[in-house]
Amino acid sequence: MVFAGEYINKLSGEQIEYECKRRLEAGCKELTVNFSQTEIINSIGISILLGVIDTASDKGASIVFSDVNKDTVELFNMLGVSKHVTLA
Amino acid sequence: MAEHDHKLIHAFGALADLGQEITNKNNFQETIRTSLHLISGALGIMRGAVARYSRFGHELNMIAVRGLGDDFPLSLSLTTEDERQFLSNGMSPIEISQAKVLPFFQIYDASFEKRRLELFIPLVVREEIVGAIFLGEKATNEPYTNYEKEIVCAMGHHIGVAIAQRNLMAEIERHAEENRKMFDKMRSTYHDTVKAFAAAIDCKDKYTEGHSVRVGRFSEIIASELGWSSEEVEGAAVAGYLHDVGKLTVERKIINAPYRINAKESAELNKHPAVGYEILLPIHHPFTEVPLAAKYHHERLDGRGYPDGLFDREIPFIAKVVNLADSFDAMTTDRPYKARRPAKEVVEDLQRNAGKQFAPELVTSFLGGMLKELTGEDRNKRFRRLLGREYMEADGIVDKLRFTLNEMAPTTPMTYVAAAAIGNRQVH
Secondary structure, three states: OEEOOOEEOHHHHHHHHHHHHHHHHOOOOEEEEEOOOOOEEOHHHHHHHHHHHHHHHHOOOEEEEEOOOHHHHHHHHHHOHHHOOEEO | OOHHHHHHHHHHHHHHHHHHHHHOOOOHHHHHHHHHHHHHHHHOEOOEEEEEEEOOOOEEEEEEEEOOOOOOOOEEEOOOHHHHHHHOOOOOOEEHHHOOOOHHHHHOHHHHHHOOEEEEEEEEEOOEEEEEEEEEOEOOOOOOOHHHHHHHHHHHHHHHHHHHHHHHHHHHHHHHHHHHHHHHHHHHHHHHHHHHHHHHHHHHOHHHOOHHHHHHHHHHHHHHHOOOOHHHHHHHHHHHHHOOHHHHHOOHHHHOOOOOOOHHHHHHHOOHHHHHHHHHOOOOOOOOOHHHHHHHOOOOOEOOOOOOOOEHHHOOHHHHHHHHHHHHHHHHOOEOOEOOOOHHHHHHHHHHHEOOOEOHHHHHHHHHHHHHHHOOOOOOOHHHHHHOHHHHOOOOHHHHHHHHHHHHOOOOOOOOOOHHHHOOOOOO
16 A cells, blocks of 8 residues: 655655656555545646556556545546546 | 636636746747647647757657657658648648648658647748647547647647747857858967068068067067967957057168168158058057057156157056057067177166156066976967077076066066075075
């Protein structure tokens, strides 16, 4: 499981991306990103998460976004992120 | 709040962030990479790229790529003029699936389809294509709406301006480099001209052949010992090379007289500093003090010099430098009426006349430079080359220099110790 921080911007987004890609490279087939601490995700953060989803898809892995707050769920729904991940 | 409004607020947030990113003086490549993230994140776009247009190769070269895979071409050619004209018409997003009539989209069709690229946005600034944005499918899998295309265009405009600015900077840097090369060439031509002038001046006087060139070199040594910048040292050298340019107008028989010239001839010869000034003044020298050196190089600190009988502080510093160099060369070269004087005598003469004819700080700097060369502290053989090894390495010259420098600087720490002559005692 990868834990996302309070504010997902370029810096923290790239840290999540690094951790996720490291696990996917190692052969992980179900990756969970925990958003329990996350309050805000900016556009760069969304773009980086979409990149992680794309990489996982290429490698045949599924992604779970867990403990996502209501506002972030709305954002994910609006931008289509939720179509590619399981929200738990 | 309606979802449409949410989307607008989210997109405007990204647009504001993009404006800030572009105006920050960050690394250009990083700025473009972040800009691509902002477009993708604003509209939920799965993948894309930003390319910069090269006018020379007519290519779109990728500068930021997201999710297009390793096999996606990093350089795409815009082969025909028609295509380039078409794309320069304006910043309207082109739906790639609808644009296959253009050769560009036919050639790269397989690559575009493989990564599901849907939109191509030419970046046009001042009616010139500067780059392009490629965008893949949205995460919603829905087609791009008109308002989303407008947002992409607005953001693309920022990116286009950033690329155009970068191109402009590169152009300015290239011009600056060309100017620098041209300046170096002109400088070299200027120095060659100055040396040619010096040779012309020296040609007129068969007894003092090479005098102007040596005065230039000695002036250079003094300036360098004073710690002047390289440009100032160069200026001092030029002032030395040209200090006697006024002699070009003096009759050859006076200059070459193999005897001490009479008062009338002397008056004629003494006009040369003022004439030299008149000759040099209209020339735009990179070193503005060159004409002053010519005019005042025969002035003395005690006011007994010519042409104006100036005193110490009235004399331009560059003229004091050239005066010392000029006198030193006169003492150390054979003249028709006078043989060169031994180095030790010359050192004594400089010391005796420091404060009368010569500025004392110049004498100590000059003699200090000579001592450094003779003791091996300075490996440049500047004095030896100009005066000859035998002359410079005469017996006792090193001790003489040490004594003289100590005497001329009694209040400074006892730096110049005549160890060879008096053991380890300090010299007072």
